[in-house]
Amino acid sequence: MKIVYITQHFPPEIGAAQGRAYDMSSNLSNLGHDVHVLTTFPNSLPIKKVFKKEKVNHLTVYRSFRIRDTKTSSIRRLANYLSFMVSSCISGLFIKKPDVIYATSPQLFQGVTGYFLSRVHRTKFVFEIRDLWVDFAELLGQFKNTKLLNLARKLENFLYRKADHIIVVTQGYKQRLIDQGIPEEKITVVPNGVNPNTLNQITTQPSLSIKQQYNLENKFLVLYAGNIGAAQGLDTIISAADQLKDDTSITFMIIGEGVEKQSLIDRAKSLQLTNILFVDSKKKEELTSYYEAADIGIVSLKKHPLFEITIPSKVFDYMSMSTPVLIGVNGEAREIVEKHHAGFYFEPENPDDFIKALKYAQAHPEELKDIRLNVKHELLQSFNRETQAIKLSDTLRNLTKSTRKELQKKTTSL
Template sequence: MKILLYTQYFPPESNAPANRWAGFVKCLRDRGHKITVLTSFPNHPLGKIFDGYKNQWRLVEQNKGVKIIRSWTYVSSAKGFLPRIMNYLSFAFSSFFNSLSEKNNDIIIASMPPLTVGLVGKIISRRFKKPLIIDLRDLWPEAAQSTGYLKSSNIFHRFLYSISKRKAQSVYDYARVILINSPALKEELICSYGVSSDKIYFIPNGVDLDLFANNSVMAEKIIEEKYQLKNKFVVLYSGLVGFAQNVELIVRTANLAKENKDIVFLIMGTGPKLPEVKNMIELMELKNVVLTGFRPRQEIPIFIKKADVCLVTYKNDVTFTKNIPSKIFDYLAGAKPIIINLEGAASEIILEAGAGLVVPPDDPWALYEIIMKLYRDAVLKDKLGFNGQTYALNHYDQKIIARKLEQILEEIVGEIKF
């Protein structure tokens, strides 16, 4: 098959959609499919073009047999409604024109959010008369409202929310198939948007197990020395430091643990809330919190290997109960116990795997007590980690999941009628 993947985020970015599709692209390429990725210049989450790139109208790369077309995108380090909308719209505009040379693909996959990718994907699909697959990771605009980008108190935002719901409906109705990364999204699509259940397929993120099989001992020692982790009990958070992730809870928990010199809280990632997190650390005069900033995808397994406990935190909002963050699969594969602060689709996986524990949404004392429980009980800690790794090997090998994705795509391409 010739596949056009349309996504605003792709490596070297290392957020959830980039990691999800980096793995699937690799697997599909290895199975003989020709893949073109239509994406932006890497800039997420800081709103700054990555070193080695220059923002321009079009750049074509070849990466291990995958054609990558990068399109000009408005980028800004300013955080707020207007810069984000300009980022989405500029990419939608430039990527549409850069798609016009890519008419010889068999199928189009558009990864949402943002909604603009789905809308332009629909236009490209109609223009080239090729089936459109929507890869839905979050409901939008619902997620935008939950994170505070769209405010219900703002009349214009309410208008935009209403328009966006109708546009999302048109994309869901048009798509041949909708892929979801969380089973909870299926009920929402059926109940809120009237999507037929037979066009919805659950394709979890999974994990690239090869990443965890090729760790360098030397790299591990370098990280240990750089961040002074030797002989420490490391509590790791990996991922976006954003409005949804409630990383502030981790800092408040670290404040409770600051008298214990053995415990270090390692926050790996960056994002719009990082300045606030840094300010909290300074005000509390915490010496037990280490910020690594952005780290490339290939280093994540090394950090996880150095960790004793891994965290998944969210704001207490019903929207996030439907999410299954990709970091969970990395934690499972790395054989580390997981503590999550929100009941929902993600906690169900963790509990089913016997890989971790759930604490109340915004209770630093509860989180602190569970961390201390695992600190004192190495047998329990190791058992939870072993359970998680076994579960990941049996259920979330990305190569196996990619074969299921491949079967879905081949079935659609094999249909005579478009």
């Protein structure tokens, strides 16, 4: 099949969305599909061309212009989304008729591109929902204008109904769409996961070098690596670090960027905490040694029912690196960690429960060792992206087969 894969997030940018888009599109290509990726230029680099076509392994990648997202202004971010929507609509016009247009969220405007191109090319439109974008924006106060919020919901419902098929990443997302009136047979769950060939062998030397670099040789290192945003509830870590400031055996490290980073740094400074380190964002390959050095890794979201149907990709990042998980997310994410014996749960936004779970993990090194030895195998049994790509490929093939049958019926009736 010829597939147009639309994603604003794609390497060389760093992040969970970029990793999933690259892995899934590459795996589809490895299965024999002709994959054309519509994406944009890296946000960190100045744009020298309006459009650029390039080959990334077996993928044909079309990069188109966007207004740079400064990550400090909601208006600027909206302009970033809308500019890519327009430019990707234009670049998609130059691709000869595909069999499927596949648009992946979180932001909805990629769905607009997908729907538009599916109408122009008269082909199937598949919409992947990796994030309940409007719901989360409302919950986190990112949509304060009621009119804009209502418009976003109308656009969301429009895209759900116009899509020929919908891919979601959790069972909870599927049920939420069914509750909104989307037919169950129109929805397929393809969860997050990891590519087997990206899993690195654990070595001891990198962990030693990281702990030596930060003078943490005798410390129990508690790591958070990822987006430092409003949804993560990372204030809990600061509160816990404050309560544990006299415990010299534990050090916290937060790696990444986000809108909440400076406020967390300011609070840590005001509390005069010396047991917490803030480190700038690292490339995926650079993070490997930090994962290996960590005694445990934090996955955290705020306490809300919506987050109970969300599975942060960070769960899979830690598991893929054999790093034990300290998870503050209830629901499906917690079930994965506990079912696969990957770590320990604490109640979201509860510093006392966080400390209780952390101290339990610290006091049971044999359990941590067992996790490190077995968790990667557990992960690949259920969340292998190569297997997931086969499931997605089968879904897309069945969708295009139904189209051919419909056309044959129409031709026969004529």
